[in-house]
Amino acid sequence: MPSPPPDWVKALKPSGPQGSELLAQERAQSNINIDKLSELLHTKEALDRQQKMLSLLEPEKVFDKSQNHTLGRVERLQRSLAKAKRLQQLAEENQWSMEELHAANELIGEPTPYGLHASMFLVTLREQGSPEQHKLFLERAAKYEIIGCYAQTELGHGSNVRGLETTAIWNQEDQTFTINSPTLTASKWWIGSLGRTANHAVVMAQLFIGGKNFGPHPFVVQVRDLKTHQPLENVYVGDIGPKFGYNTMDNGFLLFNNVKIPHINMLARFSRIEKETGKYIRPALPSLVYGTLTWVRSNIVLQSGGVLARGVTIATRYAAVRRQFQDRDAEPSAGENQVLNYKMVQVRLLPLLASMYALHFTGRGMMKLYQENQSRMKAAASPGQNSRGPGPEELRAGADLLADLHATSCGLKALASTTAGEGLEVCRRACGGHGYSSYSGIGSYYADYLPTLTWEGDNYMLTQQVARYLLKSARAVLSGKAADNDTSRILKTYLDRRDKGASFDVLEEDKDIVEAFAWRTAHLTFEALKHRDAEKRSWNSLLVDFWRLSTAHSQYLVVRNFYEAVSSPELAQALDPETKTLMHALFRLYALHTLEREAAEFFSSGAVTVRQITLTRTTAVMKLLDEIRPHAISLVDAWAIPDWQLDSSLGRSDGKVYEDLFRRASQENPVNDLVFDPYPWNAAILKNEAPKSKL
Amino acid sequence: MPSPPPDWVKALKPSGPQGSELLAQERAQSNINIDKLSELLHTKEALDRQQKMLSLLEPEKVFDKSQNHTLGRVERLQRSLAKAKRLQQLAEENQWSMEELHAANELIGEPTPYGLHASMFLVTLREQGSPEQHKLFLERAAKYEIIGCYAQTELGHGSNVRGLETTAIWNQEDQTFTINSPTLTASKWWIGSLGRTANHAVVMAQLFIGGKNFGPHPFVVQVRDLKTHQPLENVYVGDIGPKFGYNTMDNGFLLFNNVKIPHINMLARFSRIEKETGKYIRPALPSLVYGTLTWVRSNIVLQSGGVLARGVTIATRYAAVRRQFQDRDAEPSAGENQVLNYKMVQVRLLPLLASMYALHFTGRGMMKLYQENQSRMKAAASPGQNSRGPGPEELRAGADLLADLHATSCGLKALASTTAGEGLEVCRRACGGHGYSSYSGIGSYYADYLPTLTWEGDNYMLTQQVARYLLKSARAVLSGKAADNDTSRILKTYLDRRDKGASFDVLEEDKDIVEAFAWRTAHLTFEALKHRDAEKRSWNSLLVDFWRLSTAHSQYLVVRNFYEAVSSPELAQALDPETKTLMHALFRLYALHTLEREAAEFFSSGAVTVRQITLTRTTAVMKLLDEIRPHAISLVDAWAIPDWQLDSSLGRSDGKVYEDLFRRASQENPVNDLVFDPYPWNAAILKNEAPKSKL
Incomplete structure (x- = not known):
């Protein structure tokens, strides 16, 4: 590695105000209780676990991250196997739970060669193997x-x-x-x-x-x-x-x-x-097999909030530290403005901040529903163990709910992973030039996350499942055989009210926002049904409509889940009134920003008027940005992602952005060991024998 | 490198129909003259040059691309300098022109350490240095x-x-x-x-x-x-x-x-x-300095078409080779369907295919305008050389046009590079799982292109320049002091007609499509002007509006340039009537697909009705996809990107996708030289001493 810089360089500081001062100022101006909010999001138990794992992993040389971006694939793969082995040794030594191993993997932040063994291989053997096969394969695999x-x-x-x-x-x-x-x-x-x-x-x-x-x-x-x-x-x-x-x-x-x-x-x-x-x-029991994929997809939804949170944490902190230009309307004496004060930056980052909360609460809601139903189904399926247990009718209701959950999980998996993947890139670009540096901590994380948009069901393919389910539900509603669930409810509501038309007060009433999203889904469902059943249009010619429909429905589900979460007694109990108000503002920002982006569908379905959309864009969203801006840093702090996990110069919680970029470039960068011969007539690349970098 | 596969593996073929057969079928079903179209796009001279460079570079070992994706940064940088040196030697040996060196660099397809020397350093010395400085610095630098x-x-x-x-x-x-x-x-x-x-x-x-x-x-x-x-x-x-x-x-x-x-x-x-x-x-001469950046940005616009063409070529060819699922409405006996036949794939790829043509023609239009004006300005500025040359009035007109070109180039640079960058990622995802492989040829190219969205003016920052110019033009129009250019014309047209309202027949009349885009720009300009001048809103609060305005204006410019190109006598002369019709279809697809995506602005400005937008989406765009689909392969073939440049298993012109993926994975992949010790209790990663890979 390169030798340390000369003293005159060491003496230099970034021009003031320092990043640490700016972040301190941000934290001082927000009165929300970060710890309470963290616990609501993650539970105290999970936060403690993360801390414990961090103190074990960070000191070990094998988990060093400094060369992750410089090495070739052969070396990276070998190092990653070394990490995986060491992790497994630690897990055995310390008798880690599954949650602890999972937390450790998250902190390390890269897939390792044991990844599929520890997940899909063990899970498949466990879930699809007979007891004899468990003995023969699973027990040895577990060891x-x-x-x-x-x-x-x-x-x-x-x-x-x-x-x-x-x-x-x-x-x-x-x-x-x-x-x-x-x-x-x-x-x-x-x-x-x-x-x-x-x-x-x-x-x-x-x-x-x-x-x-x-x-x-x-x-x-x-x-x-x-x-x-x-x-x-x-x-x-x-x-x-x-x-x-x-x-x-x-x-x-x-x-x-x-x-x-x-x-x-x-x-x-x-x-x-x-x-x-x-x-x-x-x-x-085919329906239970069916359930595994639903579980996997629900998990992707839950994780997507955390994935996005990494990008948003980095970009928001850096936007508070980075200053560029004066505000055009400011006094000439004013210094350069924090980038986070510009509306064009806010409108890119703060809706993503809202999205990470929205997706988190939605994923939680899905997991809860899935687990409840799964236990109910299991109980119903084994009446012998519970002689007064639920009968075939309950089993059918469970299967109905599972079908709903299955469709829901398909659509939400597509929406959530697309939002997270594309959101990371928005965050990277919002960091300007430095976002492109590997030291930003976004690029490689984004690249590692991207397959999620394709695996466990390609995000475009999945939308057909959602559409098929909605068409089926609409046919059932029309023929009076609707299942008892929310999907049927929103379709019925639309049919009942269609002639009168909608008049949702999306600018004033949170509940009306949810209903406007439901209305749009129902409208698109019956439109698609008309094309398919009445006009007999080909399935292929409707794929684009189905994709829109699935997206609309999934956005409704996120809006509904987010609304339910911020209106829940649990949240009211856990948070002080001001933080609760802020959560409502995040809900509105997510919902109204989405409504505005999808404006054409909202007005053509008659869910809202053109005037309402104009007001949403020019007034409501702008006000919400103003309302949330002072708390932006606290809201990402509450997500509690350790610096070691972020591995980002830009997103450091202490704000020492420029010092860290400089330290890494000058001290951790093996390229600086090379001394080139720069002239084209010398075929040799290196001057003499350059010292070999020790990686 | 790994040893070759055993004979039983060598004997395997992909299941039929073969990729080569499918591409042959595609080419047979389109009657457009690919060579004529190639020449229209690139000129015969440029195509010959490309061929000549290719035959020189491809055989040389130093330009081998097979390990580009596996090496670490230290090795990649050294290899890239070796390429740059060899290229410079070849340039001197063969007395290459600038165009030839540029073509060679394009074929190599990666930035090299000589990149900024050969461009910005030389250009700055030349343009900003005095004759004495040319002697002292430029001459030595050129050598x-x-x-x-x-x-x-x-x-x-x-x-x-x-x-x-x-x-x-x-x-x-x-x-x-x-x-x-x-x-x-x-x-x-x-x-x-x-x-x-x-x-x-x-x-x-x-x-x-x-x-x-x-x-x-x-x-x-x-x-x-x-x-x-x-x-x-x-x-x-x-x-x-x-x-x-x-x-x-x-x-x-x-x-x-x-x-x-x-x-x-x-x-x-x-x-x-x-x-x-x-x-x-x-x-x-400040205005001439001002011109350099305009030239750089116009160049980015021109290149963006070619950048996008790489992704679209790869994704479209692979979508013709890849088959997945039966069409749901097809006979049970039908085989799996080419992915390119699915509307959900077409709606992602074909508008990008149209975009690459649109951006190419727009970039050309810009460059032409710029060069014409630049020569005029130079002539006007040196009246001594031409005693009867243009006077100060013409100089002023030239400066006006340059201001227009400057704003135009800012907005178009932002739109074009965003379209190309994001388009590449759309192409990658449209390739499904294999799009994620480095052998797809998209990922690293995308990653290398992304800085273009930030440099030479961040794409968000630039939009302020466009808005500032449009506001200024609107004020000039209102006060009767409008410059004589297209921007003033569309603003005036809007003012004249605003009370009557618009009634553009976008579904039938190509010219009306252009006018509808102009109308939207003018509407947004006067809205923004009202906010700023009458309502005295802060600049910061209008940044989002400005960004929308700039995007709208730039889309208008692309639509107008594309329309002018496909309606030009040059095009009519160069192409047969059928190909010309197809070019018009590409124009309509670009324009109507954009109109549909930006629907909210089009109807809220009154440029079109809600009914027109619905018809655009459900009918017009779908018909255009059907019309263009049979020619998709020919339209990417016409771009004439050599296989060696694409460096893509998926985009090979011979359709041997699976053979090539397999060959590269098994034969060019140094990871397969490693023999792991997979057990966690053995700290050693490799079994014995694995043979070292020779890179």
Whole structure:
């Protein structure tokens, strides 16, 4: 690493006022109780856990982050495996809970090669394996004696799982399966932890029995030798190469040349083959399988608030430290203005600040609903354990709710991850030139997050599920067979009131804002229904309408969830009245800013008037920006993201932005060890032998 | 590098139909003459030049691209300097023109450490240096005997050039300047080619004479020794560290501790100091200086079409090769559908396809206008050379036009670079999972392009310049002192017709589409004027309105330029009638898709009715997608981007997407040389000594 700067450089300070002074001033001007708000958001328990993990991880050299942005992929991957191993050792030494391991991973802030083993491999074995399979695979996997991954996506097939090409043919004669890749496009692809790390894989393959295809099923297949870690015979496996982000993960490919595996290797909790007869036994509880993806998507919604919070924390703090130009209407003697005072900056950052709260509360609401329903369903499904338990009717109501939750989770996953992903980039750009530096802490985090917009259902594909569900609900409402849920309610309300028209007072009444969003969803639903059922338009020609519909519905859900959260007794109890008022302002900012951006749909559905939209834009949103501005720093402080996790010069909680940018550039940057020969006629790049950088 | 795959893997093919067959089918179904269209876009001369450069560069090992995405920054920077040196050698050997060097750089497709020397350093010396300074600096720089950069931005100041902190104090006693960095935030920052490469810099510093500040001026300062390449005394210089992209460039920092430079080192073409008296001589021709930035921005507009074309070419070709799901309304026997047939994909890609044409023609229009005016101004300014030349009146008209061009270029730079940058990311996402692979060829290109949204005027900041100009023009129109240009014309038309209201037939008449865009600009201009002049609202409170106004005006300019281009006799002459019709369809798609996205402003200004907007969305745009779809591949083929430049498995012109992804992952990926020890209890990462990858 470069030698320290000379004394005359060390003596220099940033021109005043200093960043630390500006942030102190920001914190002094807001009276909200940050600790209370933090606890409401995360719980005291989670905050303590984060603190404990931080004190364990930060001092360890192996978790050092300073070279994350300079190293090539080979080195980064090796370092990341070292982190993952050390984390696993710490987890065993300290008997960490799942929550603690999760918190530690969050602090480290990069995917590691154990990622898919610790999540999808273990989860799939647990949820889809029989007790015998738990013994054989899960117990060893939990102890890391076997390391696995989840191999579904193929080179030629992502979203369309039914189209997978890998085959698993049942051989009755020796009671085995033959796993095969008939084409190049059948190669498994994108499989996390498979490239260099896993020695086992859960492989999704088309099950064939006696020539008949029973669709994709999960099989446990060993792919590498447990001792030499070399690929087994007739297995071709490797890493798929560099990516836009996620380069500390070894996403892999995998091809099979007629590899035989025993009967026990087909995961058999839900569907299975009778060993002796080769008879296929159908899944017992399809709706519970269905539930897992709903859970995964709800989790993405919950996390999206935190993802966005990282970008917003960085950009908002830096916008309070950074000063540029005088206000055009200010006295000539005024100094340069904090960038956060400019309306053009506020209008980009503060609605995202509101969004991170909105998505957080929405994710929470979803998880709660999901868990309640899941326990109810489980109870209903096992009446033996509870002789007076719920009967088939309750089971049906549970299934209805699950269908609603499933659609909800699809739409919200798409909206939330798009909002978070695109929001991070808005934050990066709001930091001006320095946002482009890796030391901003946004760019690589954004690049690592982007796959979330594609995986667990591509955000565009998912919108079809939502539309299909809304059309079905609308048909049920029209035929008087509506399920008892909120979706039916908003559709009915619209039908009842359509002739009278809407007259929502979105500028004065919070409840009316929620109703205006509901109205727009219902209007778009019945429009789409007319196109499909009455005008018989093709599904393909309606995809754009469906995407709009799904977005509209999901925005309604966020607005409703946010409204319910800020109006809840829990919130009123946890927060002082002023902070509660501020939460309402955030709700209104999220809702009205969204309404304004989607203005065309709101007025063409008749939910609001053109005049209301103009007032929203020119007056209401501007007032909310003024109202929230003084508390901006407190509102990001309350999210309580440790500096070590942010890993950002711009977002430091102490405001020492310029000192830190300079320290890292001059002291942590191995490029400064190079001495170039700059002249084109000298082919040599380096002057003499430049000292090798020690990374 | 990894050993080749076993024979059973080599024998595998993608499932059919093959990508090559699908692209052949696409090309067969379109009858447009691709060569004619290519020549219209680029000229025959430029296409030949590209081909010549390609045949020179592609075979040379030094320009190999295969490891661009895997290497760490230290290695990438060294390789990039090697490329830059080799390019310079080739340029000298072959006596390349500027156009040829530029074409070669485009093909290589990454910034190199010579980048700022070859552009801003040489340009600034040429344009701002006196003949004596040309001899002293420019001649040596042109021969690469000195290597330089342009040091304006500082750690604490980007957009606000007036706020720069570096000082240059004139010392009358020894007729020198003292260059100094009084604070840490005065450090020059982001300076391309400075980090490791340059030995000279043009430093922008506040000129002080006798204690009085004359504002920022350019000074040539040597920063490194010409032999040892070590920093000179009292100069602290280095690389600013890793970035989101642009990592093959050594953006640098620079601090001075009272460094003395001679009088000759202040660039003196426009303003200068009389050596003997210390008297400051004002700039002679400020409007010509003003012109350089206009030229730079116009160039960004022109390039933005080509930038977008890379993403659109890749995504469109891959969408023709990739098949996923059956069409929901298709016969059960139908195979999977080409992704490009889905309306949700078309509505994302085809408007971008239209945009790349729109921006290209707009950039061309701008450049033409700029060059015409520049020659006119030069002629007018030197009446001595042409005794019957234009007088002061023409000079004034030229200055008026330049002011219009300046504002135009600010707004269009912002719109064009935002469209291109965000468009690339839309293209990447439209490629689904594989878009995230570095082998898609989009991600790193996007990351390298992003600074364009911030430099040469931050895209948000620039919109104030446009608004200021439009307000000024509106005031002039109202007071009867309008300049004779298009901006005045559209403002007057609006005023004349405002009471009658507009009735533009945007669905049937192309000319009316242009007028509707003009109407919206004029409406927003007078609204903003009312807020500022009548209601006396603060500048800050109007920034969001100004940004909208600038965007609206710039969209009008693109629509107008595109319309003029597709209606021009040149185009009619160059293309057959069918291709011409297709160009009109692209114009309508760009315009109507934009109109629909900005619907709220169009109806609230009264430019169109709500019914027209609904029809635009549900009918007109959908029909245009159908009309353009069969020609999509031909329209990207016509852009004629060589495969070597695209460097994309997904965008290959032969359609061999899956073969290439597989080849690169298995054969060009050094990660596959590693053999991990996967168990957490073994601290070692690698099994034995894994073979070292040879990069």
